[in-house]
Amino acid sequence: MATPGTIISGVGHVGLIGWLIIGWGLTSEPLEIQTMDVSVVSGEEFEQMRARTTPDPGDADPAAPVPPLVDETPPPPPSEEEPAEVAPRRSQLSRLRARRHRRHRRHRRQTLR
Numbered sequence: 001m002a003t004p005g006t007i008i009s010g011v012g013h014v015g016l017i018g019w020l021i022i023g024w025g026l027t028s029e030p031l032e033i034q035t036m037d038v039s040v041v042s043g044e045e046f047e048q049m050r051a052r053t054t055p056d057p058g059d060a061d062p063a064a065p066v067p068p069l070v071d072e073t074p075p076p077p078p079s080e081e082e083p084a085e086v087a088p089r090r091s092q093l094s095r096l097r098a099r100r101h102r103r104h105r106r107h108r109r110q111t112l113r
Helices: 004-022 042-052 090-112
Strands: none
Touching: none
16 A cells, blocks of 8 residues: 555656656747857967057166154053952862852752752
8 A cells, every 4th residue: 555655756756757758848948149259369469469558667666665654652651550350260260160060969959859
């Protein structure tokens, strides 16, 4: 006994193969292709064209690049204010995380009872 999926698949495949064999709706007009006229140029003609479009570098020396201006005044000394709050060190952070983890486990054990 065939299942509904097998029947649907078989009908679909037979229909697709039949459609391809008969060719319904497969006729179409080819796309219009745009063409361009070209001509062959000899090496001498190419060099003449290139000479007309390439600028003449001349004999002038290129200008040296201008070095950037650097401000050599020293920065002002740091003001003597109260130091900002220092972040906890890594060992302190790991102790805090361990304490939080122990509290979480203890709380979880109590709630599961």
